Amino acid sequence: MSFKFEKILIWQKAMEFGEDINSLSQAFPEKEKFNLSSQICRAVDSIALNISEGSIGQSNPEFRKFVGYSIRSLAEVVTCLHKAKRRNYISESTFKKHYDDSFDLMNMMVAFRKNIK
Structure with a gap:
């Protein structure tokens, strides 16, 4: 037996993405522990x-x-990624990888939402 949401691809992808971002935030400076790190997590x-x-x-x-x-939470994550890049906590290539992953997930979520009748 499983919960309905466990079978939903966007939930599965969001879970994977969440772990990636959580790991990324661990490398932020200690001064960001209660600010940007906490916010992005x-x-x-x-x-x-929410899914x-x-x-x-x-x-x-x-x-x-x-x-x-x-989708709104994902937009917040993207803004935090921009902040992390501007503050030099992540490289351009790390930013691009997570930005691209964000964009793919957003497109999947938008398509999924349109198909909920």
């Missing part, structure tokens, strides 16, 4: 959390709304 965790919450016992319009929250 909360935002990236919210992506999968799972919206999939359980919600109407389709509610599920679409929760996927929308996930």
